[in-house]
Amino acid sequence: MSVMRHDTPVIDYEAIVIGASAGAIASLTQLLPPLAPDYPLPILVTVHVPPDYPNSIPALLQSKCRVTVKEAEDKEPIHPGTVYFAPPDYHLLVEKDRSLSLSNEEPVSFARPSIDVLFESAADVYGKTLLALVLSGANHDGAQGSCSVIDAGGTVLVQEPDSAAARLMPESTLAACPEAIAMSLPAINKVLAGRGPGES
Amino acid sequence: MxxxxxxxxxxxxxxxxxxxxxxxxxxxxxxxxxxxxxxxxxxxxxxxxxxxxxxxxxxxxxxxxxxxxxxxxxTVQVSDMFRDPGYFRAIREQVIPHLKTYPSLKVWVAGCSSGEELYSLAILFREEGLEEKTMFYATDINAAALAKAEAGVYDLQRIALFTKNHRQSGGSGSLSEYYNAAYGAARFDKTLRRRTVFSDHSLASDSVFAEVHLVSCRNVLIYFDRPLQDRAVGLFKDALVRKGFLGIGARESLRFNAHVNSFGDFLPTERIYQKRSDA
Incomplete structure (x- = not known):
C-alpha cells in the first residue's frame, strides 16, 4: 500500500501524464489554461481520437493556454512548460533519456493511442516522481496503466465520476486501483498550481 | 524489492x-x-x-x-496497403514526374515487413507506366515477414480498407484488378513482384547494396533510438542518387537526425525529402 501523496507539492514531481477520452476537451479546458507559461513540469497527454483525421485538440487548446501545446514528435526531447499530445493512430511512450517516442504497434484495449501504454512507460521512467490524471472517458483504458503508476510509487488522481461527461473511465480506474484518489476538477487545478487540496 | x-x-x-x-x-x-x-x-x-x-x-x-x-x-508488423493515401498521392503526382526522366529506376522499400508498402508502390508504378523500367528491393530482418511479403496473400477482411486507400491515393483503376479472392484471402497478382528482389537486410548492421532513386521506409525509424536512426538515414543517403527521394512515416521526421542537412524538404507535409545535389 503506497502512501497517499496527493498533497505533495507539484514541484516534487518530474512529469504529469493525462489520459482521457469522451468528454476530454471539457475537462482539459478547465485544467490546462490556468497553467503559467513557465510551468515547471512537462505534461504528456493521450486522448482517444479517430485514426484518420487530423487532431484538432492541440490547436484548440493552444488558443486558450499560456503553456506550449503541441503534438508529440518521435525522439523529441521533453521540455517543461509544454503539453505533448499523442498523435492519432500512434502510441506515445517515454524513453529513459527523457525523450518521446511513437509506436505503431497493435491497439491496446482497442485504442491507439493507448493511455495504458503512455502511463506504463512513464511510470517506468519517472517512478515516484510521476503524477497521473485520469479524466472523463467511456472505456477502461488507463485503469491498468494507473496501477503501474501506483506500483512504481507515483500518484494517480481521478476526475470525480459525477463531474465527468463520461464516467466509465474514472470509475474503472478507481475500481482497478484503490490507491487512486477521486477529486473534483477545481481540486485538481489546485494540485497542478502547486497548492495542496486543502489550501485556497 | x-x-x-x-x-x-x-x-x-x-x-x-x-x-x-x-x-x-x-x-x-x-x-x-x-x-x-x-x-x-x-x-x-x-x-x-x-x-x-x-x-x-x-x-x-x-x-x-x-x-x-x-x-x-x-519487430512490429503493422501496415496497410496505401496507408496514409496522401503519401501515395504525393508520390504519384509529385515524385513520379521526376522519376520519369530516368532511363531506369531502382526503388528500395526498407523494412518492408509483410509487403503492403511494396505492393502499393508496385501497383502505383504499373498505373503510372514505370513498372517495366523499375527494379524493386524489398528488405527486412524478419524472414517470416519476408516470406509473407513474397507470398502477397492478405486477409480478405482488410481489402475494403486497402481499396478505399487506393482510391484516395489517386489509383486509376480498381484494386480488384490486382488480386484474386478465394477462401477468405486476397492473393495479389504475382506479376506485381516479377521485378522485386526480396532480401534479408538489417539497417542496424548491414551496409548499402545498390544505388537507388527512391527509398520508402515508413514507420520503421520510430522503433530506432537516435544513433540508430542516424545510421539508417546515413545508409539511405549513401544509397540514393543525387536528388533521389526519401519517404518516411507520417509522424517521423529528419529534424533530430545527423543527416538532416543532406536532404531538402521536398514535401514536408507528406514527409518526402530529396537528397541534395551536393550531399
Whole structure:
C-alpha cells in the first residue's frame, strides 16, 4: 500500500501524464489554461481520437493556454512548460533519456493511442516522481496503466465520476486501483498550481 | 524489492537479453527504442510463460527454435496497403514526374515487413507506366515477414480498407484488378513482384547494396533510438542518387537526425525529402 501523496507539492514531481477520452476537451479546458507559461513540469497527454483525421485538440487548446501545446514528435526531447499530445493512430511512450517516442504497434484495449501504454512507460521512467490524471472517458483504458503508476510509487488522481461527461473511465480506474484518489476538477487545478487540496 | 530496484533490474535484464540475442544470433536490437521494445518483450514473457526476461534469455540461448516467435515480438508488423493515401498521392503526382526522366529506376522499400508498402508502390508504378523500367528491393530482418511479403496473400477482411486507400491515393483503376479472392484471402497478382528482389537486410548492421532513386521506409525509424536512426538515414543517403527521394512515416521526421542537412524538404507535409545535389 503506497502512501497517499496527493498533497505533495507539484514541484516534487518530474512529469504529469493525462489520459482521457469522451468528454476530454471539457475537462482539459478547465485544467490546462490556468497553467503559467513557465510551468515547471512537462505534461504528456493521450486522448482517444479517430485514426484518420487530423487532431484538432492541440490547436484548440493552444488558443486558450499560456503553456506550449503541441503534438508529440518521435525522439523529441521533453521540455517543461509544454503539453505533448499523442498523435492519432500512434502510441506515445517515454524513453529513459527523457525523450518521446511513437509506436505503431497493435491497439491496446482497442485504442491507439493507448493511455495504458503512455502511463506504463512513464511510470517506468519517472517512478515516484510521476503524477497521473485520469479524466472523463467511456472505456477502461488507463485503469491498468494507473496501477503501474501506483506500483512504481507515483500518484494517480481521478476526475470525480459525477463531474465527468463520461464516467466509465474514472470509475474503472478507481475500481482497478484503490490507491487512486477521486477529486473534483477545481481540486485538481489546485494540485497542478502547486497548492495542496486543502489550501485556497 | 522497491519499485525502483524492480525497474532497474528489468533494465539490466533487457540489456543482457539484447546482448544475448546479438552474440548468439546476430540480430542487433541494441539500438531500438527501449520503451516500446521492453513493453513487447515483457508481453512475450507473459504470453510464453516466463516469469522474467532472464528466464526467457536462458531458454533463447539454448533453443534456436524460439527465434521466429521472438522476432515477431521484437519487430512490429503493422501496415496497410496505401496507408496514409496522401503519401501515395504525393508520390504519384509529385515524385513520379521526376522519376520519369530516368532511363531506369531502382526503388528500395526498407523494412518492408509483410509487403503492403511494396505492393502499393508496385501497383502505383504499373498505373503510372514505370513498372517495366523499375527494379524493386524489398528488405527486412524478419524472414517470416519476408516470406509473407513474397507470398502477397492478405486477409480478405482488410481489402475494403486497402481499396478505399487506393482510391484516395489517386489509383486509376480498381484494386480488384490486382488480386484474386478465394477462401477468405486476397492473393495479389504475382506479376506485381516479377521485378522485386526480396532480401534479408538489417539497417542496424548491414551496409548499402545498390544505388537507388527512391527509398520508402515508413514507420520503421520510430522503433530506432537516435544513433540508430542516424545510421539508417546515413545508409539511405549513401544509397540514393543525387536528388533521389526519401519517404518516411507520417509522424517521423529528419529534424533530430545527423543527416538532416543532406536532404531538402521536398514535401514536408507528406514527409518526402530529396537528397541534395551536393550531399
Amino acid at each position: 522497491t519499485p525502483d530496484t524492480t525497474a532497474k533490474t528489468e533494465d539490466i535484464e533487457l540489456r543482457l537479453f539484447l546482448e544475448a540475442m546479438y552474440s548468439q544470433y546476430h540480430y542487433d536490437f541494441r539500438g531500438y527504442s527501449k520503451a516500446s521494445l521492453k513493453r513487447r518483450l515483457l508481453l512475450a514473457c507473459e504470453r510464453m510463460g516466463y516469469p522474467t526476461l532472464s528466464a526467457l534469455q536462458g531458454q533463447l540461448l539454448h533453443d534456436d527454435s524460439m527465434l521466429p516467435q521472438l522476432l515477431s515480438y521484437l
